[in-house]
Amino acid sequence: MQRYSKLLFLISIFPIFCFTAASQAHHSLVGEFDTSVSFELRGEITEVEWTNPHIWLYLDVEDENGEVANWQCEMGSPNQLFRLGWRKENLPPGTVIRARANPARDSSNTCSTRSITLDDGTPVFSRTGNQ
Numbered sequence: 001m002q003r004y005s006k007l008l009f010l011i012s013i014f015p016i017f018c019f020t021a022a023s024q025a026h027h028s029l030v031g032e033f034d035t036s037v038s039f040e041l042r043g044e045i046t047e048v049e050w051t052n053p054h055i056w057l058y059l060d061v062e063d064e065n066g067e068v069a070n071w072q073c074e075m076g077s078p079n080q081l082f083r084l085g086w087r088k089e090n091l092p093p094g095t096v097i098r099a100r101a102n103p104a105r106d107s108s109n110t111c112s113t114r115s116i117t118l119d120d121g122t123p124v125f126s127r128t129g130n131q
Contacts, residue, residue: 006063008051015131017059019035020071020097021047027129031105032104032105032112033074033102033103033105033111033120034102034104034105034114035102035112036099036102037102038100038101038102038114039059039100039101040098040100040101041059041061041071041073041098041099041101041111041112042061042062042096042097042098042099043059043061043062043071043096043097043099044060044095044097044098045057045058045059045066045091045092045093045094045109046058046060046070046093046095047093048088048091048092048093050078051078051087052077053077054076054080055074055075055077055078055081055092056072056073056074056075056130057073057075057077057091057097057099057113058071058072058073059071059072059073059097059099062083069109070091070109071109071110071111072109072110072111073099073101073110073111073112073113074110074111074112074113075113075125075127076127081125084125084127085123086125087120090124090125091116091124091125092098094117095118096118097110097116097117097118097119097124098114098116098117098118098119098121099111099113099114100113100115101107101113101114102115113125113127114126114127115127
């Protein structure tokens with residue numbers, strides 16, 4: 001009987017560890033990014049990572065002194081963006097874009113992207129819907 005009690009106990013606590021791991025694997029938008037600050041980046045896409053839990057765009061951004069900085073821009077999940085009409089092919093490497101974003105709280109070259117337009121102003125993506 002004691003053997004079954006231990007087994008039942010282990011089976012009952014197993015989901016707690018699963019949910020704890022899943023909750024720690026994802027971050028809070030407000031915890032990682034300053035959503036009270038919005039800025040625009042203009043840069044050339046060097047890479048697109050279409051992976052869960054978030055899509056990442058990598059940009060080469062030139063500052064006013066001609067120095068190039070590499071930025072990583074977080075977007076929504078692939079499934080979320082796919083449902084909004086966005087496809088990986090929409091922004092191939094080499095495309096120059098303007099990204100409206102929120103900066104990372106750690107002052108790194110990381111941001112959460114809110115909307116994207118082509119360099120000429122043509123809307124491509126926003127978190128609330130495509131174009």
